[in-house]
Amino acid sequence: MTDDEAGSPAAAPVPAPHAGGEAGSPASSTDGRAGASARTDGASPLPGQGEAGASAAEWVKSERQVRREAELRARSRRSATVATASTVLAAVVLVVAVTASPGWPRVQETFLNPGAFAEALPDVLRGFLLNIKIFLIAEVLILILGLLVALVRGLRSPVFFPLRALAVLYTDVFRGVPVILLVYLVGFGVPALQLQGAPSDPVTLGIIALVLSYGSYVAEVFRSGIESVHPSQRAAARSLALTHGQTMRHVVLPQAVRRVVPPLLNDFASLQKDSALVAVLGPLESLRQAQIHAASSFNYTPYLTSALLFIALTVPMARFTDHLAARTARRRTGGGTI
Amino acid sequence: MSLLTIDGVWKQYHDHSVLRGIDLEVAPHEVVCLIGASGSGKSTLLRCVNLLETIDDGAIFLDDAEITDVRADPDEVRKRIGMVFQSYNLFPHMTVLDNITLAPRRVHGVRPREAEEQARELLDRFGLSDKAGEYPDRLSGGQQQRVAVIRAVATQPRLLLLDEVTSALDPALVTEVLGVIRELKDAGMTMILATHEMGFARDIADTVCFLDGGVLLERGSPEQIFTAPEHPRTREFLQRILEARRM
Numbered sequence: 055m056t057d058d059e060a061g062s063p064a065a066a067p068v069p070a071p072h073a074g075g076e077a078g079s080p081a082s083s084t085d086g087r088a089g090a091s092a093r094t095d096g097a098s099p100l101p102g103q104g105e106a107g108a109s110a111a112e113w114v115k116s117e118r119q120v121r122r123e124a125e126l127r128a129r130s131r132r133s134a135t136v137a138t139a140s141t142v143l144a145a146v147v148l149v150v151a152v153t154a155s156p157g158w159p160r161v162q163e164t165f166l167n168p169g170a171f172a173e174a175l176p177d178v179l180r181g182f183l184l185n186i187k188i189f190l191i192a193e194v195l196i197l198i199l200g201l202l203v204a205l206v207r208g209l210r211s212p213v214f215f216p217l218r219a220l221a222v223l224y225t226d227v228f229r230g231v232p233v234i235l236l237v238y239l240v241g242f243g244v245p246a247l248q249l250q251g252a253p254s255d256p257v258t259l260g261i262i263a264l265v266l267s268y269g270s271y272v273a274e275v276f277r278s279g280i281e282s283v284h285p286s287q288r289a290a291a292r293s294l295a296l297t298h299g300q301t302m303r304h305v306v307l308p309q310a311v312r313r314v315v316p317p318l319l320n321d322f323a324s325l326q327k328d329s330a331l332v333a334v335l336g337p338l339e340s341l342r343q344a345q346i347h348a349a350s351s352f353n354y355t356p357y358l359t360s361a362l363l364f365i366a367l368t369v370p371m372a373r374f375t376d377h378l379a380a381r382t383a384r385r386r387t388g389g390g391t392i
Numbered sequence: 393m394s395l396l397t398i399d400g401v402w403k404q405y406h407d408h409s410v411l412r413g414i415d416l417e418v419a420p421h422e423v424v425c426l427i428g429a430s431g432s433g434k435s436t437l438l439r440c441v442n443l444l445e446t447i448d449d450g451a452i453f454l455d456d457a458e459i460t461d462v463r464a465d466p467d468e469v470r471k472r473i474g475m476v477f478q479s480y481n482l483f484p485h486m487t488v489l490d491n492i493t494l495a496p497r498r499v500h501g502v503r504p505r506e507a508e509e510q511a512r513e514l515l516d517r518f519g520l521s522d523k524a525g526e527y528p529d530r531l532s533g534g535q536q537q538r539v540a541v542i543r544a545v546a547t548q549p550r551l552l553l554l555d556e557v558t559s560a561l562d563p564a565l566v567t568e569v570l571g572v573i574r575e576l577k578d579a580g581m582t583m584i585l586a587t588h589e590m591g592f593a594r595d596i597a598d599t600v601c602f603l604d605g606g607v608l609l610e611r612g613s614p615e616q617i618f619t620a621p622e623h624p625r626t627r628e629f630l631q632r633i634l635e636a637r638r639m
């Protein structure tokens with residue numbers, strides 16, 4: 055088993071007779087004693103190229119490096135100062151310009167009324183909890199539906215042709231219909247059918263409409279993620295005798311899902327807003343509460359209250375998405391061959 | 393009795409014949425090297441044997457059973473054949489250990505504990521015992537390719553196919569991968585390898601086959617092919633490689 059000669063078969067001239075049995079493998083000769091030895095062996099014909107010299111001396115920061123770092127620090131302090139100053143200036147200019155404009159007192163009265171804000175806040179906030187409930191439930195269902203549709207579209211067997219056709223039809227149709235229209239159709243249309251066992255609760259109907267609409271988007275997101283996994287990954291999995299299903303589950307999907315997290319979060323930010331569309335069906339969610347308050351006080355501040363709540367939720371989500379996207383980008387450029 | 397028999401295999405891509413009636417027999421424990429210019433069909437032949445491509449004519453037999461029979465289950469066939477790719481194709485989201493144990497566990501029903509033990513044994517044998525928990529992108533190319541070889545043999549295949557497993561590697565890293573292959577030969581593994589490493593082919597092969605434009609032009613012992621090639625095309629090919637080396 056062992057082979058004690060050393061040498062590189064790669065370097066052997068071809069038809070010329072070569073000296074002895076070459077290609078002693080470091081792996082087999084050191085047998086189990088780490089790939090590191092194999093690599094240094096391989097690199098040894100290039101003297102003076104290794105990192106061996108680096109370990110000899112203790113690293114003390116040179117004068118030059120100390121000065122360089124001080125300069126970098128100073129520079130970053132300077133840019134922070136500049137950024138702060140220009141932001142403050144821009145804010146002041148904006149506030150002055152807006153408050154000095156002729157319509158401002160009326161705008162302030164109608165949209166920025168502290169009394170109306172305080173009065174509406176408890177109800178609007180309570181309504182907002184319903185929004186949260188709606189989109190949390192919807193998100194889970196959307197993920198399931200989207201993934202199923204994407205998987206069905208990836209099936210190759212002719213047996214599944216009708217399913218596949220159905221999946222295509224579904225994404226085509228539901229991506230084309232405006233969400234608000236779908237909410238009306240499902241919310242008022244389904245109860246009108248008077249089917250046995252069909253849901254009549256407006257919240258449930260609203261969730262169904264949102265799921266149907268967003269499911270088609272998310273299915274496409276999943277599908278693009280699945281297709282972005284290189285075919286060689288599939289070939290490797292199939293060559294290990296994994297079935298199509300096993301290949302999907304263990305090799306393709308885990309990679310695909312990681313890649314589509316940022317666009318998925320993007321869709322979900324948009325879903326959070328669209329949960330307000332359920333208001334047209336009448337349940338007392340945030341927008342509906344704001345509407346009620348606005349109608350009774352002839353003041354639009356409650357709408358702003360509701361808007362602020364939505365912003366408070368989507369902004370952190372958007373930052374998180376950015377963070378994830380940036381991390382993925384760093385990974386991509388930061389190394390790895392696949 | 394031969395372990396693998398390739399009988400008159402044709403493969404077309406669109407209107408272009410990539411394999412033109414290939415015949416080849418591989419005996420148990422035999423190591424066959426496929427050499428030939430780029431585009432001569434080496435990879436395609438290996439992919440056909442592994443049923444990653446469907447052939448257009450002819451037949452392939454493994455242990456005397458036809459694997460290209462349309463009623464045969466490709467997954468059952470692939471269970472007995474391992475394959476290593478030029479670009480490693482490790483699964484980047486899994487650790488080295490998970491890469492290796494995936495097929496034993498999911499396909500061959502080996503218990504997780506047992507699969508892990510076997511994987512660690514193999515890693516140990518090929519000098520990678522400290523890399524078990526590492527992700528592929530943290531390994532050097534040579535280490536990745538060695539893991540890929542281990543992954544392919546972890547299921548104890550009857551036949552191992554290696555497709556230019558060193559051509560993506562730095563010369564310094566080639567040696568360690570070839571060492572692994574040599575050790576597999578010594579352990580009696582039957583292998584077909586497509587390679588551009590003529591020195592290695594000469595050294596390890598029992599039989600060398602020269603492919604040219606999808607035709608198996610010449611086969612013989614390494615001695616015969618490399619020192620006294622019969623066919624002018626073979627001579628030309630070897631000459632070209634020799635000249636490229638000199639430059």
Ligand SMILES: Nc1ncnc2c1ncn2[C@@H]1O[C@H](COP(=O)(O)OP(=O)(O)OP(=O)(O)O)[C@@H](O)[C@H]1O
Pocket residue numbers: 405406410428429430431432433434435436437556586
């Ligand atoms: N999927 C494909 N579709 C169309 N043509 C293909 C496909 N795969 C390979 N070919 C063609 O088949 C021929 C043989 O390719 P193959 O990859 O088998 O060559 P090879 O001998 O492995 O070459 P190399 O040494 O460069 O790897 C080439 O002409 C190539 O263009």
Ligand SMILES: [Mg+2]
Pocket residue numbers: 434435436555556586
């Ligand atoms: Mg090839």
